[in-house]
Amino acid sequence: MxxxxxxxxxxxxxxxxxxxxxxxxxxxxxxxxGGARAVGQAMNKNPYAPQVPCHRVVLGDGKIGGFASGVKRKIEMLRNEGVVVVDGKVVDFDNKFLGFRVPKTL
DNA sequence: CTAATGACATTTG
DNA sequence: ACAAATGCCATTA
Structure with a gap:
């Protein structure tokens, strides 16, 4: 493959x-x-270290979730990029969330 | 192929 | 709102 x-x-x-x-x-x-877990698995194994911003991936509820190097580390990186995290949740998550799936031009 | 695991999501109590 | 249970999917043993 x-x-x-x-x-x-x-x-x-x-x-x-x-x-x-x-x-x-x-x-x-x-x-x-539809398996979000499968994605998380890929991130955990992520062989493409800092190349891929795996730290920019959070739960669907705006929570941080987990991280291979420690959740704290993830929050620190996010905060460094301008993403504020409080109580393990992203601030203005809905505003910073980026969707991939192309929206149906309705 | 079957079973087990995991950085999730949704539903129910 | 929180905790537990169930579902979903890819990878590995």
Whole structure:
């Protein structure tokens, strides 16, 4: 396989600009899967270290979720990019959330 | 192929 | 709102 599920996640996540955040569920749907856990698995194994902003991925509720190097580290990086996190939740999450799936031009 | 795991999401009490 | 249970999907043993 030249393009595994994980690689697709990285490629998609790579498009996320700085100061923006996305959710596992959105990525999963964007890849044609409803398994947000599968995305998290890919992030955990993420061989494409700092290249891929895996720290910009949070839960669908705006929560941070987890991180391979420690949730605290994730929050620190996010705060460094302009994403404020309080009580383990992203501030203005809905405003900073970035959807992948192309919206239906209705 | 089956079973187990995991950085989630949704529903129910 | 929080905790527990169930569902969903990809990866690994």
């Amino acid at each position: 030249v393009s595994t599920f994980s690689e697709r996640c990285y490629d998609l996540l790579r498009k996320v600009p700085r100061g923006r955040v996305t959710t596992y569920g959105e990525i999963a749907l964007a890849l044609g899967s």
